[in-house]
Amino acid sequence: MFLIDPHVHMVSRTTTDYENMAMAGVVAVSEPAFWAGFDRSPAAFSDYYRQLTEFEPTRAASFGIRHFCWICLNPKEAEDLGKAREVLSLIPDFLSRPNVLGVGEIGLHKNTPHEMEVFRRHVQLAIDAGAARGGPHALILIHTPHLADKLKGTRLILDMLREFGAAIDPARVLIDHVEEHTISMVKDAGYWAGMTIYPTTKATPERAIDMIEVYGAEQMCINAAADWGISDPLWIHRTMLEAQRRGQNRAALIRLFHNNPASFFGQHPGFSIRPIEVVEK
Amino acid sequence: MASSKSDREPEPEPGAPPASLNGGQVLDGYFLKSRAAMLDIAAMLDRLSRGEQSGGAINDDRKRQLRAALAILNDAEGAKARRIQEIFSQ
Ligand SMILES: [Zn+2]
Numbered sequence: 001m002f003l004i005d006p007h008v009h010m011v012s013r014t015t016t017d018y019e020n021m022a023m024a025g026v027v028a029v030s031e032p033a034f035w036a037g038f039d040r041s042p043a044a045f046s047d048y049y050r051q052l053t054e055f056e057p058t059r060a061a062s063f064g065i066r067h068f069c070w071i072c073l074n075p076k077e078a079e080d081l082g083k084a085r086e087v088l089s090l091i092p093d094f095l096s097r098p099n100v101l102g103v104g105e106i107g108l109h110k111n112t113p114h115e116m117e118v119f120r121r122h123v124q125l126a127i128d129a130g131a132a133r134g135g136p137h138a139l140i141l142i143h144t145p146h147l148a149d150k151l152k153g154t155r156l157i158l159d160m161l162r163e164f165g166a167a168i169d170p171a172r173v174l175i176d177h178v179e180e181h182t183i184s185m186v187k188d189a190g191y192w193a194g195m196t197i198y199p200t201t202k203a204t205p206e207r208a209i210d211m212i213e214v215y216g217a218e219q220m221c222i223n224a225a226a227d228w229g230i231s232d233p234l235w236i237h238r239t240m241l242e243a244q245r246r247g248q249n250r251a252a253l254i255r256l257f258h259n260n261p262a263s264f265f266g267q268h269p270g271f272s273i274r275p276i277e278v279v280e281k
Numbered sequence: 282m283a284s285s286k287s288d289r290e291p292e293p294e295p296g297a298p299p300a301s302l303n304g305g306q307v308l309d310g311y312f313l314k315s316r317a318a319m320l321d322i323a324a325m326l327d328r329l330s331r332g333e334q335s336g337g338a339i340n341d342d343r344k345r346q347l348r349a350a351l352a353i354l355n356d357a358e359g360a361k362a363r364r365i366q367e368i369f370s371q
Pocket residue numbers: 007009032034105143225
């Protein structure tokens with residue numbers, strides 16, 4: 001089975017993870033820029049973006065995995081507006097690098113006014129990047145807050161996106177980490193939705209497949225958001241196994257775990273992996 | 282309004298020694314795990330009622346056991362783990 005991992009932080013994973021993922025059928029990964037576990041200086045971001053655009057693609061390539069990434073200042077470090085201004089000024093140059101799919105993972109963490117301000121600036125950056133190329137806005141990947149802050153944060157994010165009116169195309173935005181109480185509002189507004197299988201704080205394979213049964217697989221991606229925490233990229237595969245146990249056929253599995261991410265990311269001209277068709281003879 | 286039985290804090294089982302962790306430490310250590318476990322139970326019950334629309338299970342005795350266990354989770358008595366075990370093992 002072939003899969004695309006739509007959200008994984010490979011900078012904090014080992015090369016053994018790449019090997020395991022390759023053996024488990026992962027053909028491409030999408031790595032959003034995120035928090036390193038501690039707050040960095042603006043200078044560190046330039047190095048981090050180089051790691052995402054130069055080093056990780058090489059590390060992935062040695063296992064036959066294509067590596068794509070997203071560039072932004074994550075919401076957890078968005079509280080300092082001075083630092084945000086400095087880091088955001090680095091982003092436009094990186095957005096034109098070949099493996100960069102767009103702006104992300106932006107979003108909210110504690111739903112503060114400063115986080116909201118930085119979120120809006122990132123959305124504007126995506127719009128400006130598109131305008132500079134004479135095309136639609138850059139793809140956007142959005143992190144919704146954890147746990148107690150999720151419901152309010154998701155509503156705030158949808159409200160802020162709405163402020164941009166027709167400049168934002170919901171089909172070019174993926175809103176990640178949806179759960180039972182936020183999935184409808186994201187899907188009803190026409191956005192792509194991501195579900196994250198992560199121990200304790202997010203969804204489980206069983207709950208994720210419940211949500212697929214209830215809300216459908218249309219514009220849905222499943223990820224494990226594996227990072228430096230207790231997490232595992234192969235939780236995606238556990239979720240696939242759960243779907244298989246419930247009788248989903250190979251075509252449905254390929255659609256959810258390969259073709260959906262390929263369709264969303266494929267809106268970027270640099271993402272050349274096309275959806276595949278399962279033909280049973 | 283008089284408080285119903287289930288509004289009261291559960292009492293520990295008489296004779297049970299204090300825990301090695303204090304109340305705050307227990308919440309710090311186990312709140313998120315319990316939250317996740319509750320979501321698992323809730324999702325399973327939703328799955329069960331959706332499943333019953335496709336047939337099966339309506340009068341299954343395991344459903345009665347689950348309901349009885351859920352009532353124990355929310356009552357004002359202690360020794361919840363032992364009492365729930367006794368529902369599932371007679
Ligand atoms: Zn992430």
